[in-house]
Amino acid sequence: MKIAPLLATDVVEIARHDPQSLREGLAPLHAADLAELLGEIEREDRVTIMQHLAPQQLGETLVHASAETLKLALTRLPIGTIAPALDALEPDDAAALLSYLPEERRAPFLAAMSAGHALAARNLLRYGEQTAGRLMTDKFVRIRATWNVAQTFEHLRHADPSVATVADLYANARISSIMTADVVSVTPETDQGEVARIVAKYGFSALPVVDTSDRIIGVITADDVIxxxxxxxxxxxxxxxxxxxxxxxxxxxxxxxxxxxxxxxxxxxxxxxxxxxxxxxxxxxxxxxxxxxxxxxxxxxxxxxxxxxxxxxxxxxxxxxxxxxxxxxxxxx
Incomplete structure (x- = not known):
C-alpha cells in the first residue's frame, strides 16, 4: 500500500505551521517513500519541506524524486542547501543529479561541494552520458593477492562503511589461487546497454570498470543497472x-x-x-x-x-x- 497519499495532508499542515519539526518527523521515512510523498504535494510546499530535510536525506530523496521535484530542488533551493546533500551521496548518484543541469550551471554546485566529492563527481561527468563511466563508483574494497584469508577479513572489518559493495572483491595484482582468475570487466567508455547485458547474462551484483592498463578504477553496482x-x-x-x-x-x-x-x-x-x-x-x-x-x-x-x-x-x-x-x-x- 502506498503511504504517500495518507501522509500528504498532515505533512503539508506541518510544513505550513511548524516547518522546523519536519526534519525529525520525516527522518524515519525511506528516501523512496519520501520522494513519492513529495510528488503528492503542491510545488511551494515541496520546496519548504526540502529546505528542512537533513542533507543526507535530501540527497537520497532527490535520487528517487520525479523530474519535477528534482527541477524544483535544483532551481529553487539555495546552492548551500544542495551542496551538502550532494556530498552525502555516492559520486555516481551526485553526478547523475548534476547531469540534469547544463554544463555551465554545474560549476557553482561543484564549487560549493567538498573538494574530494566535487573531484569525484567531475571525473564521472567527463565520460559520455551513455557510457559505463557515468554509472561507476570508486568506493569499493581493494585487496592484495598476497594476503591470506585472515588478513582479508581484518581489512574488511576496517573498510570504509560507504563502499558500494563487498559482494565481490577485486585485486590489481596477480590473482591468487582462491580468487577468480578470469574477471569479466568493462571500460569507462563501454556503452551502458552493453553493461546491462553483461550484468544480466552473468547475474553479477557488481561489475568492475578497468582502464587501458587493466587497472580497476571503479565498480558498477546492480542497483545502477536496474x-x-x-x-x-x-x-x-x-x-x-x-x-x-x-x-x-x-x-x-x-x-x-x-x-x-x-x-x-x-x-x-x-x-x-x-x-x-x-x-x-x-x-x-x-x-x-x-x-x-x-x-x-x-x-x-x-x-x-x-x-x-x-x-x-x-x-x-x-x-x-x-x-x-x-x-x-x-x-x-
Missing amino acids: DLLVTRETQAALRMGGVSAEEPWSRGVLDYFGTSIFRVVRSRIGWLLLLFVAETFTGSVLRHFEGELAKVVALSFFIPLIIGTGGNAGSQTVSTIIRALALEQVRVR
Whole structure:
C-alpha cells in the first residue's frame, strides 16, 4: 500500500505551521517513500519541506524524486542547501543529479561541494552520458593477492562503511589461487546497454570498470543497472509511440504532469505531422477506386475494418521486432 497519499495532508499542515519539526518527523521515512510523498504535494510546499530535510536525506530523496521535484530542488533551493546533500551521496548518484543541469550551471554546485566529492563527481561527468563511466563508483574494497584469508577479513572489518559493495572483491595484482582468475570487466567508455547485458547474462551484483592498463578504477553496482533498465524501457516505449527522445525524455524521465505543454508538444509534433502526411496517401488510394466504390457501396463498409486491422497488425509487428532487436535476437547487418 502506498503511504504517500495518507501522509500528504498532515505533512503539508506541518510544513505550513511548524516547518522546523519536519526534519525529525520525516527522518524515519525511506528516501523512496519520501520522494513519492513529495510528488503528492503542491510545488511551494515541496520546496519548504526540502529546505528542512537533513542533507543526507535530501540527497537520497532527490535520487528517487520525479523530474519535477528534482527541477524544483535544483532551481529553487539555495546552492548551500544542495551542496551538502550532494556530498552525502555516492559520486555516481551526485553526478547523475548534476547531469540534469547544463554544463555551465554545474560549476557553482561543484564549487560549493567538498573538494574530494566535487573531484569525484567531475571525473564521472567527463565520460559520455551513455557510457559505463557515468554509472561507476570508486568506493569499493581493494585487496592484495598476497594476503591470506585472515588478513582479508581484518581489512574488511576496517573498510570504509560507504563502499558500494563487498559482494565481490577485486585485486590489481596477480590473482591468487582462491580468487577468480578470469574477471569479466568493462571500460569507462563501454556503452551502458552493453553493461546491462553483461550484468544480466552473468547475474553479477557488481561489475568492475578497468582502464587501458587493466587497472580497476571503479565498480558498477546492480542497483545502477536496474535504474538504467527502467530508463531504457521508458525510452523504448516512447519511441514505439512515436515520441521524440529529446529532452525531457532523453534520460528516461517521464513526468507527464510535471512537463510543460510546450515540451510535450515539441516531443510529439514531428511524428504526428509525418503520420498526417502519410495518411493523405490513404485518401489518394480511395479516390483511385472511387468508381468501384460508387458501383458497390457495400465495399465502403469494409474500409474501417481493413484500416484498423492493418494498424493493429503493424503495431504488433513493430513491437515484436523492436523487442527482438533489444534482446539481440535480430541483428542489423
